[in-house]
Amino acid sequence: MSDDKQKVTSTDEFIKGLWRDNPVFVQVLGMCPTLAVSNTAENALAMGLATAFVLLMSNILVSLLRNFVPKQVRIASYILIIATFVTVTDYAIQAISVELHKSLGAFISLIVVNCLILSRAEAFASKNTIGKSILDALGMGLGFTLALFCLGAVREILGNGSIFNMPIFSEGFQSWIVMILPAGGFFTLALWLLIINALQTRKAKS
Amino acid sequence: MLKKTLDISSSPHIYKGRSTNEIMKNVVWALLPVVFFSVYSFGLNALLVIATATFASVLTEHVLCRLSKKETTIGDYSAVITGLLLGLTLPPSFPLWMAFIGGIIGIALGKYIFGGLGYNVFNPALVARAVLQAAFPVAITTWHPAFLTDRFSSIASSVFTLPFMEPKFDVISGATPLSAFKFDGVTTSTAELAFGQVSGSAGETCAVIIILGGIYLIARNMMNWRIPAAVLLSAFVLSGILYSINSELYPSPWFMLFSGGLMLGAVFMATDMVSSPITPIGLWIYGGIIGILTIVIRVWGGLSEGVMYSILLANAISPHIDSIIKNRVYGTKRKIKTA
């Protein structure tokens, strides 16, 4: 892959987060929510979208303020910005559904320490224009959501015999309880990493 | 006539005349009586479950070797042992499809992912059982009563559950001595426990046969006697102390020793050469940890049986035990300060 000094198109900024630099499957960032709240497809999707929203808003603000914030206090100000949007998201989710808020629990507040968001702010938004930062945030955010959904779907299908709470097997399906337990998150993540690594090695060979 | 030439070879010059293969074969010999008793007390159900688990293990080993383009290693009997041990730790009326998945998990996740025989951190059979326990907690804690009169002519309906379907258990399940004690405060006599007159996992019920198998392996110098000795001794001492404090609340040490999977675990699983320490003192510490953790889980934990988790935990720390107590290499400093 040759990124150096090549002309980076705006679609590229968007696409890279979805596949080539997928935050979960390639960069292995933000493992805490990935493993903890991907037990059902619904939780995974909600968590992914919440993170994507925080990522988008913080990227915008960081990019806007990039010439205004002195270098010495940049990390502190990024954290402040991220924390603000996490709190806003927390209220918003509560207002959408108390049930959903309960099942995501403390992990909404923990988006603050999701290193994906801080790394995008530091590595991208603080050096690029708003337009690019938005594209980058959208790509990374949706890539994160996609990865979480992949995990959540597998775990819900095996662990509960359903997808988005709709049963997909006939009566009497034996659910694999381990899949909705934290251990199942590790198994599923390992499985996806295995598949994606195998695909990329094959691609590199050919 | 004297040989004219002198053979020159590199070390090792002394052979012990003993291969992995031979030791493993002997472990299988020692396990066979346990299997026979299991089939005798639980009938065809146990036979099918043990056979399925073993078949799945051996098949997985073969397939994985082929996939990684190596020569198949099923000839060294280690996959057979993993399968047999897994089958022996499952309830006799366990659905076959779950036992099959257990066999696959044991070899693939418990052994092969680390690099095959000799590299596994945990006992593969116990890894498989731990995953099964977490995945199908109801099926793995529904016990089949022993010595049913029709055990050689009929098979429990749960055994032939269709793959991925939930098993229906037909008989009101028999409680194990440990769960009977934990949830209802009923103790079972030591004699009944020692001779396997009780319900439980397929191969854990008859303590006497397990001990005999252990003695055979120790006598042939194929198993380190320190491990079972340390496990049983520490479990006995700790439960003895508890019993002397309050004999109403805690069961007798003999009950603790002969009930559940402690005997099977101490003799056949904790002694897995790959996942246990190598220094003699290390072995005592390792066994002691298993024994104590087992009693702690049984007495204060939410589960009625704790042998599996204690062995897995001890497996995890066994390299550290060795590195803490290993001898100082001659000529090095007494204390090496690490930065």
Add this chain to the structure above:
Amino acid sequence: MSEASNIEMQNPASSKKMLLAMVSIGVISAFLIVMSFELTLPRVQRLKAEALEKAIFEVLPGTVRTEAFGVNADGNLFEIAEGDKPETVIYVGYDKNEKLVGYAVEGAGQGYADIIRVLYGYDPKEQKLIGFQVLESKETPGLGDKIGKDEEFLNNFKALDVSVSEDGKLLNKVITVKHGEKQNSWEIDGITGATISSRAIGNIIGTSTEEVVPILYEQSKNEPTVNN
């Protein structure tokens, strides 16, 4: 569009500039948080109240209006004032003719994984529990969480005997028994495979009813406002 503008490699910025940056970001943040809090508060409160009300209506079938009370040390109900957080909250349920349907009581106790919070409905006329719901539990999914889903288990609470004796004590303490061994009307039929969780429910309801039911039974006889 494509050229990247880096952060200028400034000389150590003056502390004034740093202070200014942090304070202004802080102000923006504070503004955003307060705004979203104010915007969402009414809806959040409404949703929470609705959820609780729904739970109460479920455990006390036929209820259309509820009132919340606390229980004080000498066993009397008192109305909850603004900001009060009594240990035991009792919800009194009335039907559409303003007749007393029963009391909904919150109970909590240690489960297998964490504290379980439940709500149960008590009918003083029948002297029975008539409804039950798990409000909050972290029990193992697919196993311990059957306490809130298993039809057979929930049927236990359609008519669970909590009769009060002459001297104002509970006649029989509610207790969970093994699955299939329920013999008396005050026993809860447990769940196979969720022994600990179903026993925890037995303990929670047992302790809570022992304490609260005699008080409520007296209340339903004495208090005129409740009885009409």
